[in-house]
Amino acid sequence: MTRMHxxxxxxxxxxxxxxxxxxxxxxxxxxxxxxxxxxxxxxAPPQVYRALDKLVEVGKIHKIESKNAFVAxxxxxxxxxxxxxxxICESCEVVDEISDIKLSKYLSSFNHKKGMKFKRFNLxxxxxxxxxx
Amino acid sequence: MTRMHxxxxxxxxxxxxxxxxxxxxxxxxxxxxxxxxxxxxxxAPPQVYRALDKLVEVGKIHKIESKNAFVAxxxxxxxxxxxxxxxICESCEVVDEISDIKLSKYLSSFNHKKGMKFKRFNLxxxxxxxxxx
DNA sequence: TTACATGCTGTTATATTATAACAATTCTAA
DNA sequence: TTAGAATTGTTATAATATAACAGCATGTAA
Numbered sequence: 215m216t217r218m219h220x221x222x223x224x225x226x227x228x229x230x231x232x233x234x235x236x237x238x239x240x241x242x243x244x245x246x247x248x249x250x251x252x253x254x255x256x257x258a259p260p261q262v263y264r265a266l267d268k269l270v271e272v273g274k275i276h277k278i279e280s281k282n283a284f285v286a287x288x289x290x291x292x293x294x295x296x297x298x299x300x301x302i303c304e305s306c307e308v309v310d311e312i313s314d315i316k317l318s319k320y321l322s323s324f325n326h327k328k329g330m331k332f333k334r335f336n337l338x339x340x341x342x343x344x345x346x347x
Numbered sequence: 348m349t350r351m352h353x354x355x356x357x358x359x360x361x362x363x364x365x366x367x368x369x370x371x372x373x374x375x376x377x378x379x380x381x382x383x384x385x386x387x388x389x390x391a392p393p394q395v396y397r398a399l400d401k402l403v404e405v406g407k408i409h410k411i412e413s414k415n416a417f418v419a420x421x422x423x424x425x426x427x428x429x430x431x432x433x434x435i436c437e438s439c440e441v442v443d444e445i446s447d448i449k450l451s452k453y454l455s456s457f458n459h460k461k462g463m464k465f466k467r468f469n470l471x472x473x474x475x476x477x478x479x480x
Numbered sequence: 481t482t483a484c485a486t487g488c489t490g491t492t493a494t495a496t497t498a499t500a501a502c503a504a505t506t507c508t509a510a
Numbered sequence: 511t512t513a514g515a516a517t518t519g520t521t522a523t524a525a526t527a528t529a530a531c532a533g534c535a536t537g538t539a540a
Contacts, residue, residue: 260491260527330436330474335471337469
């Protein structure tokens with residue numbers, strides 16, 4: 215049998231759901247994912263949400279909070295999702311992960327006056343993409 | 348000015364809901380708001396969500412996307428919610444609006460390589476606050 | 481070997497968050 | 511005063527997410 219617990223390997227459901235998200239050109243919502251994997255034997259919301267939680271935890275996908283949707287990580291720099299940034303077109307809804315070292319460094323070293331030490335951040339930019347403006 | 352609307356005043360429901368959020372030390376969720384304003388005659392979710400939508404639109408409150416909760420704007424600089432940043436304690440869940448001109452300017456002038464022109468952004472930092480660390 | 485801890489799976493039911501659709505009323509500008 | 515816009519009230523339902531329970535597979539320790 216396959217080894218389930220190696221650090222780099224995904225379980226069956228995790229792999230199915232990651233593959234779907236990874237090949238999607240747009241962020242996918244949990245129930246859209248569910249409908250698309252029911253033919254593979256994933257029948258119920260908790261199965262989807264558990265896989266999503268794990269994939270987020272290990273940094274394979276990110277959640278776009280303003281859309282309740284998930285995208286595959288395209289960025290080797292955002293180790294375990296500590297520093298994520300996205301651009302979101304308000305018209306066509308296209309989402310791109312921003313990978314900008316300077317931005318990432320700037321924000322990672324940002325310190326709040328009130329003495330809070332940040333462990334991670336999520337940044338979402340909104341506007342009109344090239345095609346839509 | 349062609350139109351002298353009631354640009355600065357809130358309707359009854361909007362005012363009730365804004366007051367509740369404004370005096371809360373923590374972000375409030377829509378249904379928490381609903382339970383707390385039922386004694387004032389606001390009975391159903393759409394009434395709450397409509398007021399929230401409007402308050403967000405005019406910049407009196409912000410939505411904390413990662414928590415599906417709302418806070419009053421404490422910051423005269425984020426005109427109509429075009430540039431919002433928050434710090435969120437992962438332990439006690441305290442949320443602070445960050446008002447940092449340099450940060451705001453830096454992000455407002457950030458330009459995506461792919462030619463997208465940004466109209467607004469929302470940034471959420473996570474960590475442990477002074478008390479919790 | 482047995483026992484146990486851990487992680488993944490499957491399932492039913494339910495909780496939480498948000499909107500659709502429609503009618504009535506109030507406010508505002510001309 | 512009157513038309514259009516904004517707001518309100520209401521019922522129903524859609525969309526998003528989790529609780530709670532049980533079973534199975536694998537790795538590790540005794």
